Amino acid sequence: MGDDYTRLWTYRLKWLYTLLVVFTLMLPVFYVIYISFNQNGFGARDYVFTLEWYGDIFSDLLLMNALGNTMLLAAITMLAAVPLGLIAASFYKATEAKLLTVTLLLSPLFVPADILGSALLVFFKNLNIACATVGEWLGISWFDTWFELGYFSALVGLIIYTIPYIFVVILITMGRYKEQQSEAARSCGATAWQAFYQVEFPQIRAGVFSACAFTLILTFNEYTRTSLLKGGYDTITSVLISQMLNEGMSEQSYAMSSLISFIAIAVIGSIILYTLVHTDRLDREARAKAQPLMST
């Protein structure tokens, strides 16, 4: 509830509106979950509850393979892009050329996915041709395949895609950090790395972890760049989309989608809950400790 002057019914109306928006957004997800428990699958007239499709997920090689590939891409992207974003945010805090830095770092956000994807596609194709030409000229062939489309090129596309988000998320927590603390650590005898790891990092940890979670979700959902730069139908989104376009999604796919939704909702929900409870507890502790103090 807001302040004393908030009217009760406007307050309730705002809540109602919020819930309505969330419900509308989540409706398709609920529908997918509903289908996943139907013995007769999508569009069937009779609804028979079953857990059969969930059991079948693990024997569906196409889906399990896709899940493995997606998780691998997401994990490598996270491991590569989050440190890069962290370095970028530190640089941004230190540099005087802030406008230029922020423009360059955020520019991938303003390029549509298919344009950035196809631009990289052309880039890698040309790089391949260049490598092959130089190789032929030198009479060696061992770097012919370096830049062929595949995991590597897809990873480059995904890293470029996720860095701006990581940069912004980390910068928000870093903005509150006071640089004197690093200097104080240095003057206590810490090296630059110790000052970062022991003093700055514990304070921006929340931002770094949020950035990791964000990167995983972004990469998991990504279709355009992944399919342009890697091709093949072997990630979760590309498998689902190809099924949709061809014969319609298999029943296991509905089950898989639902399972992923359950996990995502559970993970994100518990993160939010933990954060809320934790901040609340810290606030209460701070108030309790601050009260009996005198002014000296």
Added chain:
Amino acid sequence: MNQPNEIAVQVSGLSKNYGAVQALRGVDLSIGAGEYFVLLGPSGGGKTTLLRLLGGFIRPSAGQILLHGRDVSEQPPNRRPTSMVFQSFALFPHMTVAQNVGYGLRLRRLPKAEIASRVDAMLELVGLSALAGRMPHALSGGQQQRVQLGRSLVLEADILLLDEPLAALDAKLRKDMCLELKHLQEQVGITFVHVTHNQEEAMTVADNMAIIANGELVETGTAQDLYENPRRRFTADFIGENNIFDGRVSGLTSGGVDVDLGFAILTVDAHGQTPRVGDNVSVSVRSELVRVLGRGEAPDALLQSVPATYGEAVYLGLATSHVASLANGDAIVARHISRGDASDVFEAEAQVTYAWPRARMRLHLS
């Protein structure tokens, strides 16, 4: 502990530029070991730049820094025999008071028991034993600065740098902590280099001090030297409340230097300086030495007097400032101890005589 006459800080030709801005220009300075040394000056004058150069947080553009005889100009902060106390926000918020104080000892990988006993002793020294388990956000400003002091002193570095350590505290607390700092320094005996823009704070703690303004070292000396006998016009203007008269040397006599102000000629002792006739110079006298002569009171031979047009009285409690204007339009101030009766009241626009002891005037060539 330290050898007498040992030099802790020796700085020569030290400069720092930020692009076209010269934050510090060719500073030469030496600070003896075990001294409480204050860098005093107006904001933006370069004193914090000098301190940060000593601490190794910025790299000099030119010049050399020797700490206890060792050239550290290119060394990072953790390789220098210094430790620093910051103005504010410098405690580690995710560590308790005891963990903050023990941080540097943990970096040195000392045995746990030794760290604990040294931290305890330090908390005792800075009066925070009862708060060892508190987090920094649950401390007042004064307590936070004590933790910072403890965190630095526990390292037993040779030189402690303090960057406006009391600026974030309220006036009463600042006064108390000033004396505490002074006593602490006497107890531990290491060199303190303290930056402040607050004159009273500087005079309370300093064995020696340096005035720094516009990126230059103006003058060094004890608090008393700088207050009683400033060499430079800037020092006279900055420290205490001085009346400053700008004029030209009109003659050199056995009695001193004649300085022509246009409406009066002042005769000042040269104090070993060698001005030439025609030089532009300044003469200063502290306002508490100046008196407004009452009607019928004539100046004697020991007094220098000038005519003035009385302006107003400003009551400041202990003292009352009598402001008047000279023939050239400049203001002159006489500070009398407030008497609280009619003997100290003058009419506005009245023609009065301001007078002060001749011997207390100072000549400034620059």
